[in-house]
Amino acid sequence: MNRRTFLAGAAVAAGAAGNTSRLAVEGGTPVRETPLKADFFGTQYYGEEETRELNDVVRTRRPFRWYGPGSEPPMKVATFEKELAQRMKTRYALGVTSGSAALQTAVAALGIGPGDEVILPAWTWHSCYEAIVLAGALPVFAEIDESFNIDPNDIESKITPQTKLIMAVHLQGNPADLDRVLDIARRHHIRVLEDCAQSVGASYKGRPVGSLADIGIYSLQLNKTITSGEGGAVVTNDPLLFERASRYHDLGSLRPLHEKVVGGAKGDTFVGGQFRMSEFTGGVLVAQLRKLDRIVADVRANARRVYDGIHDLPGIKLRHLPDPAGELGSAIFLGFATKEKCEHFRAAMKAENVPVDHPGGSAILPIQPYIEHKRTVHPAWPSFTSERGRSIQYGAACCPRTLDILSRFAGPSLDPKYTERETTDIVAAIKKVYPQISA
Numbered sequence: 001m002n003r004r005t006f007l008a009g010a011a012v013a014a015g016a017a018g019n020t021s022r023l024a025v026e027g028g029t030p031v032r033e034t035p036l037k038a039d040f041f042g043t044q045y046y047g048e049e050e051t052r053e054l055n056d057v058v059r060t061r062r063p064f065r066w067y068g069p070g071s072e073p074p075m076k077v078a079t080f081e082k083e084l085a086q087r088m089k090t091r092y093a094l095g096v097t098s099g100s101a102a103l104q105t106a107v108a109a110l111g112i113g114p115g116d117e118v119i120l121p122a123w124t125w126h127s128c129y130e131a132i133v134l135a136g137a138l139p140v141f142a143e144i145d146e147s148f149n150i151d152p153n154d155i156e157s158k159i160t161p162q163t164k165l166i167m168a169v170h171l172q173g174n175p176a177d178l179d180r181v182l183d184i185a186r187r188h189h190i191r192v193l194e195d196c197a198q199s200v201g202a203s204y205k206g207r208p209v210g211s212l213a214d215i216g217i218y219s220l221q222l223n224k225t226i227t228s229g230e231g232g233a234v235v236t237n238d239p240l241l242f243e244r245a246s247r248y249h250d251l252g253s254l255r256p257l258h259e260k261v262v263g264g265a266k267g268d269t270f271v272g273g274q275f276r277m278s279e280f281t282g283g284v285l286v287a288q289l290r291k292l293d294r295i296v297a298d299v300r301a302n303a304r305r306v307y308d309g310i311h312d313l314p315g316i317k318l319r320h321l322p323d324p325a326g327e328l329g330s331a332i333f334l335g336f337a338t339k340e341k342c343e344h345f346r347a348a349m350k351a352e353n354v355p356v357d358h359p360g361g362s363a364i365l366p367i368q369p370y371i372e373h374k375r376t377v378h379p380a381w382p383s384f385t386s387e388r389g390r391s392i393q394y395g396a397a398c399c400p401r402t403l404d405i406l407s408r409f410a411g412p413s414l415d416p417k418y419t420e421r422e423t424t425d426i427v428a429a430i431k432k433v434y435p436q437i438s439a
């Protein structure tokens with residue numbers, strides 16, 4: 001088949017007649033000749049700006065954020081922190097080495113430790129669980145709902161007098177239902193941490209994610225919206241939390257810059273880790289952060305084209321979006337009545353060269369063997385030595401709805417640099433395949 005007849009086939013698929021055209025999986029002509037593939041976001045926007053920032057650090061020989069040659073302190077990480085706080089509409093921002101380090105730092109800032117319980121969704125990245133256990137606290141899983149985020153209806157039954165924190169994780173660009181989570185937390189005097197690692201640049205009811213709860217974290221690792229390969233940040237409006245976070249990320253000390261930022265030290269030195277961000281990382285992130293709005297606008301425009309193209313498909317069911325306008329648009333998910341139909345959809349879309357996948361980038365944590373068996377670095381780990389810690393059970397039995405929901409949804413990842421042709425192909429493939437699967 002030449003390119004011409006291929007395009008003619010795609011045009012038919014995209015039109016009203018698409019509902020009856022033969023699926024590629026059944027021997028029909030695929031919508032695309034080659035598989036569509038999404039790329040990483042931030043690195044596609046790398047350019048002279050990032051190079052200039054890195055060269056600055058090399059030229060001035062100042063790779064360390066607190067001091068170096070010259071009388072003034074280096075300013076890359078400091079500038080990143082200042083501009084991140086402005087962009088996220090928080091009073092304070094702290095650069096750290098990774099999103100995982102940011103989680104550990106935020107949990108420490110909140111003073112979570114042995115004897116405390118933290119509620120987290122059963123579907124999220126490993127780092128959330130690790131941060132809780134590394135603090136010596138006890139992780140308690142809640143189910144997700146069809147937003148793939150923590151189900152507010154499943155939080156209250158998990159609260160005990162020991163519950164100190166809820167982790168609201170905004171997964172795959174979709175803000176969690178924060179109004180409801182914050183309402184529950186306030187009524188029970190529990191703190192809320194927003195993990196925005198997968199939703200940097202998303203917003204909830206007009207406010208940047210990360211700025212709505214007690215404390216927020218971002219990841220700047222390769223897979224996230226903007227990136228320096230590795231990197232993370234903590235944001236908060238609370239000066240005491242910021243002071244504690246800054247101390248924890250720097251072996252307990254509060255450096256002059258941050259002492260000034262919080263208007264003088266209130267607390268004392270305590271044992272911390274060492275998660276300081278380098279000036280190379282800070283420089284790249286200054287350049288990337290200044291491109292964040294463009295990246296978000298680009299990926300949202302592509303998501304909008306796909307949503308507009310499929311919204312009138314009879315019976316279409318999408319992932320629940322607590323705030324559709326605030327979503328990042330990095331993935332679109334369709335729901336099916338059964339797991340079998342969803343698998344059929346995946347196979348058919350793959351044959352059309354528009355592959356779709358189940359929700360990704362996270363793990364169903366309670367069924368991970370190391371979690372199910374409560375494996376830690378030492379047998380007397382405080383998380384699991386109390387009566388409650390010994391008796392709590394993880395495994396599939398604690399998250400049946402999470403397992404069910406994730407098995408019934410699949411969809412395409414979106415790329416901010418997709419051309420109109422590529423988003424048109426996504427729409428054409430869904431319009432061709434979905435009606436023949438859902439029927």
Ligand SMILES: *Cc1c(COP(=O)(O)O)cnc(C)c1O
Pocket residue numbers: 098099100101124125127128169195197198219220221230231232361
């Ligand atoms: C990526 C991710 C993290 C951890 O970030 P790293 O920078 O990789 O350490 C934490 N939480 C979620 C939800 C993530 O997706």
